[in-house]
Amino acid sequence: MMKKAMALHVVGFLVFLGFIHSQAAASVPKTYNYEIKIQNTDICTLKYVKEANFTRLCKSKRILTVNGEFLVPPFMLIEDKPSLLMHGVKQPRYPWSDGPEFITQCPIKPGGNFSQKIILSDEEGTLWWHAHSDWSRATVHGLIVIFPKIGRPYPFRKPDAEFPIILVNMKCKKRRQRYKTNVSLILIGVQMHAGEWFRQDVEAVLLDFMRTGGDPNSSDALTINGQPGDLYPCSTAETTKFIVEQGKTYMIRMVNAAMNLLMFWAIGDHEVTVVGTDGAYTKPLKSDYVTISPGQTIDLLFKANQPIGRYYIAAKPYNSQPQISFDNTTTTAIIEYKGYKKSSSHPVFPHLPKVNDTSASVNFTGSLRSLASRAHPIDVPMKITKNFLFTVSINTLPCPNNACLGPRGLRFAASVNNITFDSPSISILDAYHGRITGVYGDDFPSFPPLFFDFTAANLNRSLQTPLNATEVKVLEFNDTVELVFQGTNLVAGIDHPMHLHGHSFYVVGWGFGNFNRSKDPLGYNLVDPPLQQTIAVPKNGWTAIRFKADNPGVWLMHCHLERHISWGMEAVFITKNGSRPEEAMLPPPPDMPPCT
Ligand SMILES: *[C@@H]1O[C@H](CO)[C@@H](O)[C@H](O)[C@H]1NC(C)=O
Ligand SMILES: *[C@@H]1O[C@H](CO)[C@@H](O)[C@H](O)[C@H]1NC(C)=O
Ligand SMILES: *[C@@H]1O[C@H](CO)[C@@H](O)[C@H](O)[C@H]1NC(C)=O
Ligand SMILES: *[C@@H]1O[C@H](CO)[C@@H](O)[C@H](O)[C@H]1NC(C)=O
Ligand SMILES: *[C@@H]1O[C@H](CO)[C@@H](O)[C@H](O)[C@H]1NC(C)=O
Ligand SMILES: *[C@@H]1O[C@H](CO)[C@@H](O)[C@H](O)[C@H]1NC(C)=O
Ligand SMILES: *[C@@H]1O[C@H](CO)[C@@H](O)[C@H](O)[C@H]1NC(C)=O
Ligand SMILES: *[C@@H]1O[C@H](CO)[C@@H](O)[C@H](O)[C@H]1NC(C)=O
Ligand SMILES: *[C@@H]1O[C@H](CO)[C@@H](O)[C@H](O)[C@H]1NC(C)=O
Ligand SMILES: *[C@@H]1O[C@H](CO)[C@@H](O)[C@H](O)[C@H]1NC(C)=O
Ligand SMILES: *[C@@H]1O[C@H](CO)[C@@H](O)[C@H](O)[C@H]1NC(C)=O
Ligand SMILES: *[C@@H]1O[C@H](CO)[C@@H](O)[C@H](O)[C@H]1NC(C)=O
Numbered sequence: 328m329m330k331k332a333m334a335l336h337v338v339g340f341l342v343f344l345g346f347i348h349s350q351a352a353a354s355v356p357k358t359y360n361y362e363i364k365i366q367n368t369d370i371c372t373l374k375y376v377k378e379a380n381f382t383r384l385c386k387s388k389r390i391l392t393v394n395g396e397f398l399v400p401p402f403m404l405i406e407d408k409p410s411l412l413m414h415g416v417k418q419p420r421y422p423w424s425d426g427p428e429f430i431t432q433c434p435i436k437p438g439g440n441f442s443q444k445i446i447l448s449d450e451e452g453t454l455w456w457h458a459h460s461d462w463s464r465a466t467v468h469g470l471i472v473i474f475p476k477i478g479r480p481y482p483f484r485k486p487d488a489e490f491p492i493i494l495v496n497m498k499c500k501k502r503r504q505r506y507k508t509n510v511s512l513i514l515i516g517v518q519m520h521a522g523e524w525f526r527q528d529v530e531a532v533l534l535d536f537m538r539t540g541g542d543p544n545s546s547d548a549l550t551i552n553g554q555p556g557d558l559y560p561c562s563t564a565e566t567t568k569f570i571v572e573q574g575k576t577y578m579i580r581m582v583n584a585a586m587n588l589l590m591f592w593a594i595g596d597h598e599v600t601v602v603g604t605d606g607a608y609t610k611p612l613k614s615d616y617v618t619i620s621p622g623q624t625i626d627l628l629f630k631a632n633q634p635i636g637r638y639y640i641a642a643k644p645y646n647s648q649p650q651i652s653f654d655n656t657t658t659t660a661i662i663e664y665k666g667y668k669k670s671s672s673h674p675v676f677p678h679l680p681k682v683n684d685t686s687a688s689v690n691f692t693g694s695l696r697s698l699a700s701r702a703h704p705i706d707v708p709m710k711i712t713k714n715f716l717f718t719v720s721i722n723t724l725p726c727p728n729n730a731c732l733g734p735r736g737l738r739f740a741a742s743v744n745n746i747t748f749d750s751p752s753i754s755i756l757d758a759y760h761g762r763i764t765g766v767y768g769d770d771f772p773s774f775p776p777l778f779f780d781f782t783a784a785n786l787n788r789s790l791q792t793p794l795n796a797t798e799v800k801v802l803e804f805n806d807t808v809e810l811v812f813q814g815t816n817l818v819a820g821i822d823h824p825m826h827l828h829g830h831s832f833y834v835v836g837w838g839f840g841n842f843n844r845s846k847d848p849l850g851y852n853l854v855d856p857p858l859q860q861t862i863a864v865p866k867n868g869w870t871a872i873r874f875k876a877d878n879p880g881v882w883l884m885h886c887h888l889e890r891h892i893s894w895g896m897e898a899v900f901i902t903k904n905g906s907r908p909e910e911a912m913l914p915p916p917p918d919m920p921p922c923t
């Protein structure tokens with residue numbers, strides 16, 4: 328019997344599902360019940376995860392699905408109660424449902440149940456949820472769309488269409504009906520790369536590279552709304568197609584659900600206007616391509632203002648590290664104008680940046696700005712109480728007989744401030760709440776233990792071996808934190824999409840090379856920095872974020888490249904309770920799975 332827990336992570340909040348996966352009974356399709364409860368709305372959705380047959384790339388196999396579907400209908404929410412007492416925090420005071428295993432909870436015992444609760448505060452736009460244990464998120468994920476409150480407009484002209492018709496399948500209650508939108512035109516959230524390992528078994532890929540110490544196998548395909556598209560075998564008949572009407576404006580809600588790849592994305596002959604990311608609005612940003620990190624969401628508008636015809640949507644990886652092998656295929660979908668007459672010509676293909684075009688990647692990401700309007704103000708911490716510099720590095724660990732498949736027979740690892748995260752066997756939240764000692768230490772360093780030329784070309788290999796430990800960084804309630812992520816060139820420099828649970832943060836600056844504390848802060852954007860939950864730290868560069876620690880609890884921070892999490896690129900913050908009851912963590916739910 329292999330024990331397995333599944334965590335469902337929602338960007339900004341996290342939902343957890345625990346189940347036990349029995350390998351012995353692998354021939355019987357399995358079903359796991361779970362429930363997601365969304366507080367502050369009348370809407371709740373019951374779903375179950377189960378294995379189902381699935382055919383892609385000329386091959387059928389059994390994969391984990393939600394309700395037997397590979398592409399899950401988005402949850403549509405309108406939050407029309409007042410915001411909770413705290414502004415700008417996520418899953419406020421309630422880390423209990425944030426759930427990465429052994430960080431905020433322990434796996435659920437056979438036959439046990441655990442209800443997940445999402446607490447909304449000020450999020451608006453697109454978020455998503457996904458499995459957060461092993462690599463199950465490859466197939467178990469979906470969008471969450473949060474509309475403006477009733478009577479409150481979008482900060483841009485309302486698009487003509489954006490609703491998926493599959494909305495009718497959802498078990499939602501009456502409040503949804505109050506949102507009056509004509510659903511006859513359908514362009515749904517482009518849920519990118521909803522599956523990549525069609526030929527290989529994704530959990531086997533995980534076990535394999537963790538055992539060998541090498542890189543994981545590349546995925547087999549990338550997808551848009553579950554379909555690889557015309558450039559893959561046995562796929563053309565099912566390529567995702569969107570029908571649009573000339574002259575109308577459409578909203579695309581996009582998430583990069585790929586496991587290990589940042590992506591470039593574009594539509595042939597059409598410019599797009601980005602209006603939001605990670606559940607917060609941005610200033611309109613016109614661009615002919617988009618860069619999106621794993622874990623990130625982007626909302627954009629596009630106007631069907633071209634001649635009647637067919638146009639490709641295409642997406643492919645951005646990868647800055649030539650030494651790694653990766654899936655460099657291109658996934659496509661088709662936008663077809665109403666009135667299009669069948670012809671033999673191919674849809675218009677977009678121009679996408681080169682696969683290693685770092686400047687295209689950072690130009691896009693670095694152009695995002697908060698809306699920072701009266702209706703959507705920002706609140707950037709100006710007086711900083713805690714300054715941190717965290718290096719994010721790829722590392723190596725020794726391997727018996729140098730028989731591993733990492734560099735020079737070693738085993739790959741990854742670290743934050745030279746600590747590769749050692750997962751405890753009871754959850755840090757349980758240990759913190761129950762004052763259990765010996766589970767974690769509170770000595771996570773504020774600065775790298777060693778200062779060297781982090782981004783130099785040939786670093787001394789003796790620097791490559793990290794410490795292995797379970798240390799947390801403790802914050803006082805209301806601490807205002809500036810955290811600079813410093814990429815290093817240890818082993819091999821690469822972009823790291825860093826994600827913090829329980830908070831959104833302002834991205835106030837970034838650059839290439841080493842962060843310089845006397846010079847770089849002078850260039851910070853404190854006027855309209857974007858509010859994000861995942862930010863790609865550029866290869867051999869740095870990124871500065873600011874946030875207020877007003878969400879008491881235990882919060883994971885990690886790189887959103889799955890292989891880097893698997894290698895230990897994680898750290899944990901504990902934010903202590905404040906002085907008043909409403910500044911304290913809420914009590915655990917009665918069905919919290921026990922750790923022993
Ligand atoms: C799934 O596919 C396998 C092999 O093709 C087949 O034996 C099985 O009956 C299928 N199961 C379902 C539920 O369709
Ligand atoms: C879990 O929930 C299911 C469905 O509601 C119920 O049948 C079962 O008894 C519950 N199990 C436990 C251990 O509470
Ligand atoms: C929605 O669209 C349909 C079909 O185009 C049209 O018949 C209907 O009147 C529209 N409803 C509203 C409320 O605009
Ligand atoms: C990984 O790729 C290798 C080479 O293509 C293949 O032999 C192996 O079976 C793959 N591993 C898994 C788990 O599919
Ligand atoms: C993908 O990578 C392979 C191996 O590096 C290379 O041969 C191929 O040309 C690449 N394909 C594209 C579309 O870049
Ligand atoms: C990108 O790859 C091409 C071809 O492999 C190479 O010539 C070029 O120098 C690379 N660009 C960067 C920025 O690494
Ligand atoms: C990125 O921006 C710089 C400065 O604006 C510009 O020189 C460069 O051409 C841009 N690169 C791409 C790929 O857009
Ligand atoms: C690398 O570091 C080790 C240990 O600090 C030192 O002995 C060695 O001289 C260094 N090598 C180089 C080339 O700097
Ligand atoms: C990380 O810590 C190990 C053990 O103390 C040390 O050997 C190594 O040089 C350190 N590396 C860095 C980059 O600080
Ligand atoms: C870290 O140390 C623990 C405890 O000694 C050990 O169980 C674990 O395997 C180590 N992890 C790595 C990646 O070496
Ligand atoms: C940091 O910037 C200051 C001001 O430009 C400069 O004098 C100093 O040399 C820089 N430090 C490093 C380590 O580059
Ligand atoms: C935290 O900040 C809020 C808003 O500024 C303030 O009302 C509250 O008293 C502060 N709490 C603590 C414990 O500092």
Ligand SMILES: [Cu+2]
Nearest residue numbers: 823886888891
């Ligand atoms: Cu990373």
